[in-house]
Amino acid sequence: xxxxxxxxxxxxxxxxxxxxxxxxxxxxxxxxxxxxxxxxxxxxxxxxxxxxxxxxxxxxxxxxxxxxxxxxxxxxxxxxxxxxxxxxxxxxxxxxxxxxxxxxxxxxxxxxxxxxxxxxxxxxxxxxxxxxxxxxxxxxxxxxxxxxxxxxxxxxxxxxxxxxxxxxxxxxxxxxxxxxxxxxxxxxxxxxxxxxxxxxxxxxxxxxxxxxxxxxxxxxxxxxxxxxxxxxxxxxxxxxxxxxxxxxxxxxxxxxxxxxxxxxxxxxxxxxxxxxxxxxxxxxxxxxxxxxxxxxxxxxxxxxxxxxxxxxxxxxxxxxxxxxxxxxx
Amino acid sequence: xxxxxxxxxxxxxxxxxxxxxxxxxxxxxxxxxxxxxxxxxxxxxxxxxxxxxxxxxxxxxxxxxxxxxxxxxxxxxxxxxxxxxxxxxxxxxxxxxxxxxxxxxxxxxxxxxxxxxxxxxxxxxxxxxxxxxxxxxxxxxxxxxxxxxxxxxxxxxxxxxxxxxxxxxxxxxxxxxxxxxxxxxxxxxxxxxxxxxxxxxxxxxxxxxxxxxxxxxxxxxxxxxxxxxxxxxxxxxxxxxxxxxxxxxxxxxxxxxxxxxxxxxxxxxxxxxxxxxxxxxxxxxxxxxxxxxxxxxxxxxxxxxxxxxxxxxxxxxxxxxxxxxxxxx
Numbered sequence: 001x002x003x004x005x006x007x008x009x010x011x012x013x014x015x016x017x018x019x020x021x022x023x024x025x026x027x028x029x030x031x032x033x034x035x036x037x038x039x040x041x042x043x044x045x046x047x048x049x050x051x052x053x054x055x056x057x058x059x060x061x062x063x064x065x066x067x068x069x070x071x072x073x074x075x076x077x078x079x080x081x082x083x084x085x086x087x088x089x090x091x092x093x094x095x096x097x098x099x100x101x102x103x104x105x106x107x108x109x110x111x112x113x114x115x116x117x118x119x120x121x122x123x124x125x126x127x128x129x130x131x132x133x134x135x136x137x138x139x140x141x142x143x144x145x146x147x148x149x150x151x152x153x154x155x156x157x158x159x160x161x162x163x164x165x166x167x168x169x170x171x172x173x174x175x176x177x178x179x180x181x182x183x184x185x186x187x188x189x190x191x192x193x194x195x196x197x198x199x200x201x202x203x204x205x206x207x208x209x210x211x212x213x214x215x216x217x218x219x220x221x222x223x224x225x226x227x228x229x230x231x232x233x234x235x236x237x238x239x240x241x242x243x244x245x246x247x248x249x250x251x252x253x254x255x256x257x258x259x260x261x262x263x264x265x266x267x268x269x270x271x272x273x274x275x276x277x278x279x280x281x282x283x284x285x286x287x288x289x290x291x292x293x294x295x296x297x298x299x300x301x302x303x304x305x306x307x308x309x310x311x312x313x314x315x316x317x318x319x320x321x322x323x324x325x326x327x328x329x
Numbered sequence: 330x331x332x333x334x335x336x337x338x339x340x341x342x343x344x345x346x347x348x349x350x351x352x353x354x355x356x357x358x359x360x361x362x363x364x365x366x367x368x369x370x371x372x373x374x375x376x377x378x379x380x381x382x383x384x385x386x387x388x389x390x391x392x393x394x395x396x397x398x399x400x401x402x403x404x405x406x407x408x409x410x411x412x413x414x415x416x417x418x419x420x421x422x423x424x425x426x427x428x429x430x431x432x433x434x435x436x437x438x439x440x441x442x443x444x445x446x447x448x449x450x451x452x453x454x455x456x457x458x459x460x461x462x463x464x465x466x467x468x469x470x471x472x473x474x475x476x477x478x479x480x481x482x483x484x485x486x487x488x489x490x491x492x493x494x495x496x497x498x499x500x501x502x503x504x505x506x507x508x509x510x511x512x513x514x515x516x517x518x519x520x521x522x523x524x525x526x527x528x529x530x531x532x533x534x535x536x537x538x539x540x541x542x543x544x545x546x547x548x549x550x551x552x553x554x555x556x557x558x559x560x561x562x563x564x565x566x567x568x569x570x571x572x573x574x575x576x577x578x579x580x581x582x583x584x585x586x587x588x589x590x591x592x593x594x595x596x597x598x599x600x601x602x603x604x605x606x607x608x609x610x611x612x613x614x615x616x617x618x619x620x621x622x623x624x625x626x627x628x629x630x631x632x633x634x635x636x637x638x639x640x641x642x643x644x645x646x647x648x649x650x651x652x653x654x655x656x657x658x
Contacts, residue, residue: 002517002537004594004630006556006601014557015593018600022616057592188331208331227335228343259591262626263386264344265333271347272335287351291620297591299626301333326655 001197003297008194012054012076019061023323026065034081035089036061037071046161046170047071047093049086050102050154052109053078055193056214059151059293062324068158069102069322077193077296078215080108086116090124098123098167102154102174104146105130123167127174129153131183131304133242134211134219147214148256148293148302149181152316155325156308159315177312180247182239185219185302186231187212189260191295210234214258214295214302228265232272235303240280243307251277252286252306252316259294261301266290273303286316292324330526332626337523341383341405348390352652355394363410364418365390366400375490375499376400376422378415379431379483381438382407384522385543388480388622391653397487398431398651406522406625407544409437415445419453427452427496431483431503433475434459452496456503458482460512460633462571463540463548476543477585477622477631478510481645484654485637488644506641509576511568514548514631515560516541518589520624539563543587543624543631557594561601564632569609572636580606581615581635581645588623590630595619602632615645621653 020029050060051073060072071089073081103113131149187209190199200216211219319328349358379389380402389401400418402410460478516538519528529545540548584599648657
């Protein structure tokens with residue numbers, strides 16, 4: 001295993017310490033590293049809290065700040081944070097209007113966030129993200145997995161919360177956003193979990209995993225390496241079939257790198273995706289390209305499509321100031 | 330070779346097409362892909378033009394926009410752009426106040442930009458960046474190589490040009506910034522040039538290349554994989570020795586990923602670097618962590634230190650709106 005680390009059991013703590021020091025104008029590390037919260041809270045605003053296993057950086061801590069999350073709870077690599085972390089985070093950021101948890105659909109996360117909702121002293125609700133069309137259930141999830149679409153949910157709800165939307169309104173909007181997003185990924189290499197020390201799965205020199213999950217979970221099939229155009233066509237075709245034709249022809253296109261794929265390839269994939277969508281009669285009205293929901297050092301990417309209505313587009317375009325996403329401020 | 334591409338000879342063109350489509354609000358692709366220029370020019374402002382071989386994305390095209398570059402000329406992967414490209418770019422963005430070329434110190438780039446300066450119809454000057462302390466000369470360079478410090482030069486000169494500084498003033502400021510920056514890199518894996526199809530160099534399972542260049546050029550020595558703390562200490566110690574003690578105790582710290590290293594490790598390296606600097610009595614007053622000057626799919630990172638004076642800090646903090654760097658707008 002080749003990584004820039006000191007020891008496997010201090011990776012998370014040292015990385016978080018670096019992250020919070022580098023972005024001390026925006027975020028504060030909570031007691032015992034249980035959470036990362038916004039440096040400046042906004043009284044009366046519903047607090048948005050997310051979290052999950054580490055290894056997907058910048059998700060979630062990179063999206064803490066004005067116009068997005070109020071706090072993020074990092075578990076160890078690919079391991080759910082505990083209800084204790086979520087309650088500590090909620091206590092730190094709930095200014096009286098309640099807390100909405102944004103949860104990716106994995107069994108550990110669902111169980112622990114459900115427990116946090118039950119144990120909350122104030123009002124608390126949750127939104128479950130399950131945007132991955134690759135498989136209907138997986139190693140760690142009953143039902144579809146939550147993947148890169150999570151950042152779209154966090155951005156849109158973050159702007160709505162900033163604009164004063166109340167807790168039930170945010171939950172309802174969140175569920176509409178989840179219903180409007182589809183994602184699918186492909187891996188050219190496995191990730192390596194630091195504590196394990198070897199690749200999660202083995203891929204031949206000429207193979208790729210089509211439909212891979214963000215923890216290296218199996219996808220649909222192991223196939224020969226294909227061209228960018230063929231990969232884009234298969235992933236987008238699957239999403240379009242799933243979403244159905246009545247959804248409209250204007251989409252947000254997110255090309256998300258898994259951690260070890262350079263920008264040059266991500267932009268090439270964006271080009272391939274855009275060409276394919278055009279051939280199917282769709283227009284890309286919003287775009288985002290970069291490493292946003294990663295899988296440690298996995299090579300590969302995911303594509304996400306979002307059929308956003310006017311309200312969602314307004315929130316997507318609203319100012320945001322976080323370590324990993326910044327628009328208009 | 331595993332890459333998200335269609336064919337080796339269309340990688341650059343397709344990636345640029347994707348890049349310019351994804352950022353159509355900010356940049357425009359020049360005729361025949363010779364350059365990428367700002368969508369909106371500012372009459373009377375000195376035009377800043379940079380460029381170099383592709384494969385270092387987001388450098389340089391990712392830094393085209395308000396407060397940074399006016400145009401970037403991409404060569405093929407790791408190959409200098411031609412004087413023809415530089416002249417076409419200059420013609421497209423020179424609004425009468427002249428052009429400053431920002432050039433990384435590699436023989437091909439230096440030769441071609443020098444030719445462009447000579448052939449320019451308007452006023453043209455250049456600034457040469459040579460911030461890499463690892464080696465005094467290398468495969469492609471006489472003298473020190475220009476590496477990640479280039480982005481610091483582009484940011485500071487971009488803000489100064491935006492504020493109305495004239496051409497001789499920008500050249501003088503640029504040379505002062507170059508003198509204030511030191512960088513050094515380490516590779517955990519080789520990059521693979523698409524047209525070559527195999528790794529540029531071979532590294533053992535337990536080896537790293539200390540002092541590597543951004544094209545995979547040899548560094549100082551091939552050594553056993555070391556801890557993040559030890560790597561930070563060696564790279565920063567070399568820079569501090571080179572810079573000398575009289576330079577002051579306040580520094581900008583840039584942790585730059587080479588393309589295949591995830592944010593989790595980059596922030597851990599930032600933490601290690603910050604701790605080391607503290608132990609040497611230095612304070613980090615500005616920070617940047619991310620993939621900015623990459624080497625295709627190389628795993629590893631570089632550290633850069635900048636001893637910026639008040640004027641430079643003001644320009645570093647000024648608003649910027651480019652595809653890869655955005656502050657305050």
